[in-house]
Amino acid sequence: MPEASPVDILVMGAxxxxxxxxxxxxxxxxxxxxxxxxxxxxxxxxxGMVLTDLDGGDRRLRPSMLQLYDRVPEGxxxxxxxxxxxxxxxxxxxxxxxxxxxxxxxxxxLQNGIANALHxxxxxxTLHVFPGMVPFNVAEVEPGHFHRGTSGRLAARQDGSLRxxxxxxxxxxxxxxxxxxxxxxxxxxxLLNLNNPVNALSGLPLREELLDRGYRRCLAALMDEALExxxxxxxxPAQLAAVPPARVPSILRLPxxxxxxxxxxxxxxxxxxxSSMADDLALGRPTEIDALCGEVVRLARxxxxxxxxxxxxxxxxxxxxxxPEHLSSRELQSALGIVK
Numbered sequence: 001m002p003e004a005s006p007v008d009i010l011v012m013g014a015x016x017x018x019x020x021x022x023x024x025x026x027x028x029x030x031x032x033x034x035x036x037x038x039x040x041x042x043x044x045x046x047x048g049m050v051l052t053d054l055d056g057g058d059r060r061l062r063p064s065m066l067q068l069y070d071r072v073p074e075g076x077x078x079x080x081x082x083x084x085x086x087x088x089x090x091x092x093x094x095x096x097x098x099x100x101x102x103x104x105x106x107x108x109x110l111q112n113g114i115a116n117a118l119h120x121x122x123x124x125x126t127l128h129v130f131p132g133m134v135p136f137n138v139a140e141v142e143p144g145h146f147h148r149g150t151s152g153r154l155a156a157r158q159d160g161s162l163r164x165x166x167x168x169x170x171x172x173x174x175x176x177x178x179x180x181x182x183x184x185x186x187x188x189x190x191l192l193n194l195n196n197p198v199n200a201l202s203g204l205p206l207r208e209e210l211l212d213r214g215y216r217r218c219l220a221a222l223m224d225e226a227l228e229x230x231x232x233x234x235x236x237p238a239q240l241a242a243v244p245p246a247r248v249p250s251i252l253r254l255p256x257x258x259x260x261x262x263x264x265x266x267x268x269x270x271x272x273x274x275s276s277m278a279d280d281l282a283l284g285r286p287t288e289i290d291a292l293c294g295e296v297v298r299l300a301r302x303x304x305x306x307x308x309x310x311x312x313x314x315x316x317x318x319x320x321x322x323x324p325e326h327l328s329s330r331e332l333q334s335a336l337g338i339v340k
Contacts, residue, residue, distance in 0.1 A: 007033040007067060010078040012093050013085030014040050014068070016138040016276065017110060020146040021082060021154075023049040024172040026066065027059045033067040033076065041068045043143030053148035054270040057173065072100040080165060081107040083120060083129075086280075087291035090116045091123045098124035106161035108132045110154070112193055112276075113291030114186050131182045132156035133189050135240060137206065137273050149206070149273025152240070157182040187230060188238035191245050193292050194222040197313050200277040200287070203326030207269040213256050214329025220249035221338050225307045226296045232303040241266060281320050289317040309336050 011022040014036025026032040026049075034041070045068055051059040081101070085093045090111065097107060107129045109117035117131035135152025154169065154176040156162060162178060169176040179185055195210075198218050202209045209215050227246060230237055237245045242265045251262050260267065280287045293310040300307040316327075316335060327335065 007031045007076060007078050008080070009033075010072070010076060010081045011035065012072070012081055012083050012097060012107075013089070014044070015084060015086070016140050016146055016279075017134055018082060018084035019044070019049060019140075020051060020138040020148060021084070021110070021134075021174050023051045023061055023146065024059065024174050025168065026061055027051070028168065028172045030168060030172070031067075033069060033073070033078065035069045035072055038070060040140075041070065044068060047144035050145040051148075052145070053173075054150065054268070054273075057148075072096050074100070076100065077102055078105065080161060081105060081127075083107050083109045083111065083116075085111070086286065087111060087113055087116055087288045088286045090119045094120035094123035094127075094129070098126055101127060104128050106130070106159065108156055108159075108162070110134050111291075112190070112288050114183070114190060114295050116291065128159075128161065130157050130159050131186065132176075133182065133185050135189060137269075137275065139272055139274055139279070141272055147270075147272050149270050151268065153177050155179060155182065155185050184236055184238040185240070187235055188240040188245060190292060190295060191223055191226055191237055191248070192240060194226060194296075194310075195219045196275040196277040196292060197287075197289055197317050198222070198332065199275040200281050201316060201320075201327045201332055202329070203278070205271055206273045206275060207267060207271065210263075210267060210269075211256060211260075212329045213253075213259070214333055216252040216259065217338060218329070218332050218336055220252040221309050221336065222293070222296075222313065223249045223252070225300070225309050229296055229300040229303065229305065229307060232305060233299055277317070281317075281324070284321065287317055289314050293317075309338070312336050 008031040011018040011034045014034040022032045045063050048063045049061040103126045105127050107127050110132045121129040133155040136148050137150045138148050141147045158178040199209050277287050293314045296310040297307045
């Protein structure tokens with residue numbers, strides 16, 4: 001493994017999110033290094049990166065402009081690490097970073113779920129790990145081409161190591177907001193991410209799935225269950241959509257013509273957008289269902305309650321490899337025990 005060239009930011013987990021955010025920063029002259037799997041790195045090494053979005057943005061990076069590694073290189077001293085691996089790889093990735101990087105290197109966890117930053121901090125005790133949140137969806141539409149299909153701004157817990165980077169992220173088109181307490185923001189995002197398994201089992205693009213009232217009813221039931229658990233835990237999720245979280249389930253249940261009118265912002269999704277969990281199922285990879293529905297189940301259990309719909313959704317996703325069949329909205333409602 002050759003020693004790394006000088007680098008400003010290291011992306012640990014060069015998947016769709018890591019490549020999109022890191023690639024956008026690289027187009028603004030930030031010296032980026034990407035650590036990832038051979039499938040993605042080989043494509044980037046051959047084709048470079050194409051970064052597009054639903055607003056018509058189009059950025060391109062030649063292969064020669066990128067530092068690509070299959071593991072953290074020796075002698076690297078980044079000013080910041082973006083941890084973007086899937087939840088199941090958090091501990092392994094954090095331990096690798098801990099063994100390779102200088103003490104107190106800041107590591108921003110831009111991962112789904114609630115507990116990944118905590119798991120990473122335990123696995124990397126010499127580093128400074130803190131949580132962040134990615135609100136938008138990114139899909140790899142072809143090798144090396146990463147497309148942002150929804151909108152939103154990154155979020156992170158306030159930290160001194162990020163102050164000098166805020167304007168850089170803004171200029172790169174991946175603006176980031178800092179919060180004293182990120183937990184409400186994380187739960188606000190998790191509520192919306194409960195659509196990930198619904199979308200994955202539907203086999204449809206996100207927009208098409210959301211225009212099916214039956215699938216929306218499944219999402220509404222999952223959200224109701226999570227909101228009840230949050231109320232018991234006295235956690236108030238942040239509002240990330242156009243309306244407060246408690247109102248979203250009732251809007252989802254509206255007849256589709258009314259839903260189109262009431263949720264025009266939610267439907268601002270282009271035809272290429274799909275959930276990352278749909279990609280995971282298609283490629284036979286482990287999913288992040290435990291970091292989504294699993295968190296709801298655990299939160300409910302901590303208050304002596306149950307979350308049976310979330311638990312059943314976990315079973316459906318985990319059973320997929322043995323019987324990979326997409327479910328119609330009627331079939332999914334039946335499988336989740338949702339009755340009209």
